[in-house]
Amino acid sequence: MKPSMPSKAIPPPADWRDSGPPARGHYSYAFLDEGAKREIRRKMLKAVAIPGCQVPFGSREMPIARGWGTGGLQLTLALIGPDDVLKVIDQGSDDSVNAVNIKKFVSRVTGVAVTTDTRAASLIQTRHRVPEEPLQPHQLLIFQVPIPEPLRLVEPSERETRRMHAEADYSRMWLYLYEDIVKFNEITVGARYPVLVNRRHLMDPSPIPRWDVAKLNQGQALCLFCAGREKRIYAVPPHTEVEPLSFDDFAFRAEGFGGRRCGRCGSTATYLDEVIDDAGGGRSYSCSDTAYCEKIRRRGGARGADGPGEGPA
Amino acid sequence: MDNSDRRNQKNYRSLLQAMSRPGRVFRLDALGAVSSFAAAMAIGECLLDPEVSLCVIGNGGVSTLQAVLDGATQVRTESLKTADFIFVCGVRSQGGVRLAKRGRLEFPEEGATLVYCMDSLPAGASDRFRVRLTGPGITGKGGIAPEMRGVPVEEFQELMAVNADYPLGVDAFFVRPNGEVMALPRSTRIQVR
Amino acid sequence: MGYVAVKGGAAAIENAEKFSLARRAGGASALLKPEQIREQLHLAVDRVMGEGSLYAPDLAALAFKQAAGDTFEAAFILRSYRTTLPRLGYSEPIATSGMRVIRRISAAFKEIPGGQILGPTPDYTLRLLDFELQDESASRTRQRIRQLLQEVQLLDPLPERFPKVVEMLRREGLLVRHRHGSGDGDGLVDITRQALSFPAARSAQLQTLARGETGGLLALAYSNMRGYGSVHPVIGELRVGFLPVSYKNPGSGSVECIGEIQVTEAEVISRIAGAEGPAVFSLGYGLCFGHNETKAIAMAVLDRAMACEEPVAPSEDQEFVLTHVDGIESMGFCNHYKLPHYVTFQSELDRLRNIQIGQRPPEDTPS
Secondary structure, eight states, rough: OOOOOOOSSSOOOGGGGGOOOOOOOBBTTSSSHHHHHHHHHHHHHHHHTTHHHHHEEEOOOOOOOOTHHHHHHHHHHHHHHTOEEEEEEEETTTSSSSHHHHHHHHHHHHHOEOOOGGGOEEEEEEEEEOOOOOTTTEEEEEEEEEOOOOOGGGGOOOHHHHHHHTTTOOOOHHHHHHHHHHSSSOOOOSSSSOOOOOOOOOOOOOOOHHHHHHHHOSSEEEEEEETTTTHHHHEOOSSSEEEEETTTOOOOOOOOOOOOTTTTTTSSOOOOOOOOOOOOEEEEEEESHHHHHHHHHHHHHHTSSSSOOOOOO | HHHHHHHHHHHHHHHHHHSSSSTOEEEEOOTTTTTHHHHHHHHHHOOOOSSSSSEEESSSHHHHHHHEEEHHHHOOOOTTTOOSEEEESSSOOTTTHHSOOBBBBBBBSSSSSSEEEEOOOSOOOOGGEEEEESTTOOOTTBBBOSTTTOOOHHHHHHHHHHHTTTTTEEEEEEOOOEEEEEOOTOOOOOEEO | OOOTTTTTTHHHHHHHHHHHHHHHSSSSSSSOOOHHHHTTTTHHHHHHHHHTTTOHHHHHHHHHTTTTOOOHHHHHHHHHHHHHHHOOOOOOOOOOOOOOEEEHHHHHOOOOOTTTOOEEEOTOOOOOOOOGGOOOOOOHHHHHHHHHHHHHHHHOOOSSSOOOOHHHHHHTTTTTTOOOOOOOOSOOOOOTOOOSSOOOOHHHHHHHHSOOHHHHHHHHHHHHHTTTOOOOOEEEEEEEEEEEEEOOTTTTOOEEEEEEEEEEEEEEEEEEEEESOOEEEEEEEEEESSOOOOOOHHHHHHHHHOOOSSOOOOOOOOHHHHHHHOOHHHHHHHTTTOOOOOHHHHHHHHHHHHHHSSOOOOOOOOO
């Protein structure tokens, strides 16, 4: 089908610099247009229907860079409404520069209330941590995911990893872990520990520490995962089996802190950040979940603590 | 946020909760609940647009529902075998669900979404307690009986058969004119006594 | 200290923006107007439009100014803006044979019908730094241009259309027939609306290349040219010019021209193919917004490379190429490593320390 071509060259309009777009300060509610939201919503439903399965979607470019949370952001924007209360954390902290930036943006395009209190939030967008306080059924936890494919550790090709999921052929991942044990007498995988969801799909829980993996198993709240750059959505519904890959004679283990306490609230039951204090290399430890830490501190410190403890030198 | 966008956002949250908690009943904010199709329309407006395809089957009102969904969403119309969304007028697909697409192993999410547009509650006893649902989103090893009344056991059995090859399968919503909605994703294991 | 200071995040971001402003606009020089960038740095603007995937020279110039010359950032700003624009419809397909050409060459033949039109190119200039540009006199430059335009009046006009070299080769049965990639259905794929899956349809492949980052495309194409692959390209035709964009008026139903776009098109002839049927030359195709010959040629070489029946080199692996040429994605991910990763690093430390201790520590899982 040939288009009809004009017979002469078309000169540009007299002053084409004037025909630019109208002034924009006005965006759709939550930035994304309804079509984009609808597509994300459809894909989310499929992700929930097939727990742990990565569903491709038409990821849009956002005002924040790829790799900086555009996936989590798109889910939040597709879900959010005026009644929601939003919490955004990065490495467990509400005050991390990137979390603040994301919160600012979402606030600006929705006007929703924001909070640092996990219990008060209806939507929590997180990078690399699950909040310490258990979630309630009405809450949604949205994970930012850099690399959605757990098998990327052993296979660079998307076509091949797709085949492995189709056939539930996860042998190469088992082999990888086994080889670690043989070489190091340890599994070297730190965060992003591969889990099997609903006994069928191998899933990357996003770079949360092993400490947080158990929280995904038989939880109360829906967990949604989204990689904007890689364009995948996946989900773990509540009351769903999520098991880290483990050997009978070599069990999965979370990180340990050697009995250390948080220097601010005294807790020994939270994931701790190790901070280098001074040039001498002195270390101190404090809760990664800063909002929870603040709660404990205001309540008078962790149970059993006789004042804030100090980590060994 | 304009009114229809707001309604779609709220209804979507109910649909998402329903899909996360199979067998439980949630409530949609139906559009004024004037017609018997209002609740089905609420789902249609939330999820349908020209990027997906629809097939309407069932008995009574098929062409009306088709026209109304078409007009409101500009969804594409396709055959039962290829449609992304299948709206069933009434509660029996009469074997139609067996023809719906179930996805491919590399792309199981291509399986269709069914929306059963049920009538108002029929009189009479329900045999829903013959059905036991277990799986993701359902508490307890014993599972639950579907909370929505009036879905014939035979239709559960049809879904059971179609979804036997997980992760291939279809995902279903059941909706009543009063806005009650229940979901049954393919991950749900269905047992019938 | 302040990356995750207790309450310093928001202030840090605001200060960062102020510092950037001071760096860009705090000097003594006159502030740039976007139209100066659009006209005098037009090749940068073209690059930003192409990688930003939005034909909007004024906006690309503005983005380039805002980004203080960082083409990755500028293209990113344009893409982000593109997301906010509603889609009104689709143009009619455009035949490049109708291009209003400003430059048109073929390396395959010495003479071609319509002639070799060198046009505006730095290709044959000597790259000697021109110090006269330091104090460029506006009046003298404009005078030189006025004189050029007068001289041009005395020349024969260019033909309105130039026949395609590849069409001539096709008519003689020397070139492969129009190729369709695997995965093609009846419709075109739109990669801005759905994620790429492999094997990708040819429309998805060409779209991905068209918005690809020039340097990334060049590196991969160069690898093939040097021997990690076997395209052995000869440029059948390279065109730079303007294409009219036609749109069917949804009201009246008539097709109207709504403007023109400048594009660069490269058709690259590659080695003999055709396992079945008669031996013919194969073809690689590249097309991008604006005047960007490096990108169009690289695109065409990669287009051909990815059609390779037995891919061996990275440039021949469709998944490898298409996944890694998007500048917004690659730049975003590269720079995301600057985000705090201390929680995951803590996890790695834990692993390494355990290994070093060389023993299994007591169970320490949370209750």
